[in-house]
Amino acid sequence: MRTRDLILEEALKLFSEKGIKETTIRDIAKAVGITEGAIYRHFESKDQIVYELFDTYSSQLYEKMERAIKRGKDTEEKFRNMVMSFLDFAFKNPDAFRYLNLFHYLRGKEVKKFKHIPFLLLKDFILNMDREGLLRIEPEYALAMVTGTLERVFLYKNMGILKGRQDEVKKKTAELLWKSLTKC
Amino acid sequence: MRTRDLILEEALKLFSEKGIKETTIRDIAKAVGITEGAIYRHFESKDQIVYELFDTYSSQLYEKMERAIKRGKDTEEKFRNMVMSFLDFAFKNPDAFRYLNLFHYLRGKEVKKFKHIPFLLLKDFILNMDREGLLRIEPEYALAMVTGTLERVFLYKNMGILKGRQDEVKKKTAELLWKSLTKC
């Protein structure tokens, strides 16, 4: 069953580099070192690969964030842990993270088939912060700021615009977001 | 020469809705009410349409931001004007804005063929703020926060997550970003 994983691995790489439509089954097969037909012994269709990759990694990120939140003593620590685990996942799985981001601009309704959407976890957390009276801005703006900043921090780190060690970046981003969101 | 503009108009709509690869020349022709062949009277290729749309709207946004900056008396007003003009463009041309965003995750090098990249204007502005000693965070982080937040504010407004009048949203976002970036 090694081949199946190889297919997923190479598909993820290619999808995140070139886009889903731009990646052909032949591209994937070539990357794995098999023929096109062989892929269909492991997956029913290209769509299934697309789906499975999304499901796997969004669940993975979701659970990582969930665990990170639980590890925190108070809301601030929970928030920082969550942000840092988010970036940790992105830095360790850049392809997967880029891949997950492909779905922001493409779908919407179809995403509801999936078990765990990290975005929803983040949203709940921030709504909770609001209920606790911690936010100095409306929660929707806070959400936009957190998700947007996190995505860009990853992007700019990967593009070389943002320098420094990963640990440092994670810490600084958590710090910066917490301060921006909460009453000074 | 009206047809040419109609083609661009419909192509923009379709590209931003379904994606570039997912939109066929036939789709565009049908939307305009002409046939496939006719498109090639006006454009050499599909790529040319893609290119021209990007060029047009990135220039438009760039110049709008440029003018907004000039209208400000001091750095704070310049910043607020820039942010607000950015969102103004996005709200008034949602298709164009979504379209421009398609290029963040797909290309990179190829973007260098274009005259005016709004991102570069923003970047320069923030570097300048840093030089003036206004930032309380490193400029790369500031850049990530501004670009990310702006994109998400637009996205969430369009998805209905973020409510309120456009004017209000623009003002609030400018306010929030300025406060987050600068020393309290």
Next chain:
Amino acid sequence: MRTRDLILEEALKLFSEKGIKETTIRDIAKAVGITEGAIYRHFESKDQIVYELFDTYSSQLYEKMERAIKRGKDTEEKFRNMVMSFLDFAFKNPDAFRYLNLFHYLRGKEVKKFKHIPFLLLKDFILNMDREGLLRIEPEYALAMVTGTLERVFLYKNMGILKGRQDEVKKKTAELLWKSLTKC
């Protein structure tokens, strides 16, 4: 729109000779003298060709039989006319007739999408003969005998087993069936 008809014509020929699954789009394209892609300007799919051919020719046969029945003065003449028009169609459109027969053994429920099924006309006619007290055998057996004999007469005529002029064959078959069905 000539090409569209040519495609139908050649598809009919090939389907009736080799079978539907055994005939490829490429076979049809080659027979017409165009490329495979061109077929899809005229038809959405292979299935649509299959469907349209069935619809066209089953309607045609149905209506031909309907007119033939109307031309008869009494039941006997109506019956003979119907049988003869059935064979007339088969002899003049052997491919179409063979093609229609392909569906006896393949489908069943799906056939209900079609407007005019010759079989149903025949069935009604024979049930009517029964109500008039003309049959010496149960109507279901009469139906089996008529449909079965007609199909085989066509088949054997085409295979050369059954000799003689078409007109003769039509008349003899009508005679033979009428006598077999009715009280001597």
Next chain:
Amino acid sequence: MRTRDLILEEALKLFSEKGIKETTIRDIAKAVGITEGAIYRHFESKDQIVYELFDTYSSQLYEKMERAIKRGKDTEEKFRNMVMSFLDFAFKNPDAFRYLNLFHYLRGKEVKKFKHIPFLLLKDFILNMDREGLLRIEPEYALAMVTGTLERVFLYKNMGILKGRQDEVKKKTAELLWKSLTKC
């Protein structure tokens, strides 16, 4: 050697239900509960399965009819026995019978490889009836009527159009055909 028979059994079922081309080696393997490769331990190719099934069942039907004929005292009883044994086979082996019928409209020359073709037996019998002066119609028409009616009686019985016990149907059909063929 049980597996070999199971393969034939399931292949027959699938072929007669869905058609030969429409049935894959994988379908057969799954139905038997083995894998694709295993089939090739027992058969050289799919074609061999197709061939062997035809050979087996056409011989079986042929011999059954032969024995039935021998059991009759005079021509009428021989004829009735033959017809009834034919239907008996069809009712007891509907898949096999449907399968044999697939070959009427598909092949022609290739059928000559086979030892025993029931059709030829029937043909000889009827030519003999003609020589004995028993037929009131030309033998080719008689042949068409017999083969056609038999096939349809089976078909309509299976489809539920023709009701009644199998024994009854067999007897009635034999009666009806004998009367239709011979001088009253």
Next chain:
DNA sequence: CATGAATGAGGTTTCATTCAT
């Protein structure tokens, strides 16, 4: 300027068959 049929390359998928285990 416009039509729309046609091309040709390439995409996804299917499937009989082979082969290492």
Next chain:
DNA sequence: TATGAATGAAACCTCATTCAT
């Protein structure tokens, strides 16, 4: 004998682009 992954050819279909009209 059996497995099941892999092959390779071929099937259906798509689509940017060309071209005669």
